[in-house]
Amino acid sequence: MSEAGVWRAILTGARPWVLFEHGTCVVLTEPEGDLAHQATELLRTFGPVRGGGAAGDFGVITLDEGGGWLVTSYRPDVLTHVAPGEPPAESDVTIGLFGRSKRHRDATELHVVHVEDVAGPA
Template identity: 60%
Template sequence: MMTAVNTDALIAVWQRLLADPRKSWVLFEHGTCVVLTAPAGDLAVQAGEILAEFGPVSAGSPAGDFSVIDLKDAEGWVVTGHHNDVLTYVAPDEPHEQSHIVVGLFGRSKRHQDGTELRVVHVEDKRAPANPA
């Protein structure tokens, strides 16, 4: 069961974790962030296309795989999957147990939910502004 999501808190965590001033990223409702290494056009659309392909979980495929990263700059964990730029934040109060397997499965389920619902809650556009002629 998913807990209620505090969007402002999620944005603050990702801003702290992705402090690189050149990184554009898009945050989805349940905590999944897509980092755009080649941002172009509408960033929400671009991230949505990536997450639609790499977010949903298929058991027995690479889409079911995950890794758990213990965070140094925030409380909680980041769960990765089969796309290096799709990351899901799990807060310390979310999983019922804090073992890596439980945290990973919880984060994977959040990624699946974001990958099927595709509800953008924040866009961090770090592209350099165009120079006026």
């Protein structure tokens, strides 16, 4: 399944979302205008990891049926998918650190790969 397909199954079309190259998804709770631009600005502001603060915090949610993990951030609208076999080990700490590093890459590279509006894929 494609990364966009994974997110489509997780989010079930409740709100628009934007997927970035390394698996980070920004869910737009108050969408307006250009969704890719709005998500890019949110990720640019709230995605980079900064030591000693909330930006370094994460949680790990195990997905059903071997779908991997979601790594949360201090922003509930910014999530990163980690696929099975992607992290070097399968402890929550390792998965969380790996997902957090993917989020940081997405927040600094800012390469949108998919936009999903509630009306369907864009």
